[in-house]
Amino acid sequence: AIPPSTPHRKPSGRMDHMAAHGSQRWKGLVISHIEGKGRAVLTTRSFKAGEVLCDYHGEVVTSDQTHAATSLKETDFMFFYKNGAGEKFCIDAHLDKCPCHPDRETFGRLINHSRKRPNIRPRLFSLKFESGERDVLLFMAIRDIKAGEELLFNYGVNRKNYCGEGLDLEWND
Numbered sequence: 132a133i134p135p136s137t138p139h140r141k142p143s144g145r146m147d148h149m150a151a152h153g154s155q156r157w158k159g160l161v162i163s164h165i166e167g168k169g170r171a172v173l174t175t176r177s178f179k180a181g182e183v184l185c186d187y188h189g190e191v192v193t194s195d196q197t198h199a200a201t202s203l204k205e206t207d208f209m210f211f212y213k214n215g216a217g218e219k220f221c222i223d224a225h226l227d228k229c230p231c232h233p234d235r236e237t238f239g240r241l242i243n244h245s246r247k248r249p250n251i252r253p254r255l256f257s258l259k260f261e262s263g264e265r266d267v268l269l270f271m272a273i274r275d276i277k278a279g280e281e282l283l284f285n286y287g288v289n290r291k292n293y294c295g296e297g298l299d300l301e302w303n304d
């Protein structure tokens with residue numbers, strides 16, 4: 132459930148991922164509330180296994196910078212990963228609305244955890260933008276997903292290994 136260390140270059144699927152990444156207008160998703168979990172991301176249409184649903188949007192910083200500067204609560208909204216060269220990075224999404232999309236909440240940071248029944252997984256891609264090549268974490272469907280399902284991925288290793296030392300996941304699903 133954790134992104135591989137080798138970045139992939141070409142995500143498959145019918146959406147233009149780079150355009151959606153830039154605008155954060157991912158289609159077929161809605162933010163909702165679930166008792167006991169808070170905010171959650173639900174589908175409004177079906178997705179096929181392997182399809183990209185959205186990215187984990189935030190500021191890419193080095194893992195070390197993040198450790199020094201953040202509280203534990205803020206690490207809830209940080210995605211730690213290693214790039215192809217084995218360097219540790221973090222996508223910092225602790226701000227409710229990122230400066231580049233002040234008009235909207237982004238989906239990735241609001242997706243809840245499930246170890247036993249995740250329906251999406253994050254994968255690291257290295258995409259070429261006009262400003263240069265950039266790491267992008269895309270969430271892909273593990274199986275066919277119906278409309279109305281909650282998106283769930285396994286936070287697992289990124290919490291335990293990087294930011295969650297000593298932090299128990301209190302949810303047992």
Ligand SMILES: C[S@@+](CC[C@H](N)C(=O)[O-])C[C@H]1O[C@@H](n2cnc3c(N)ncnc32)[C@H](O)[C@@H]1O
Binds near residue numbers: 170241242
């Ligand atoms: C990245 S945020 C996800 C969005 C969060 N629900 C919110 O409203 O901001 C991670 C936090 O969501 C909650 N959460 C995630 N998965 C959960 C689960 N399976 N059961 C209960 N709470 C969960 C926990 O409070 C966790 O610290």
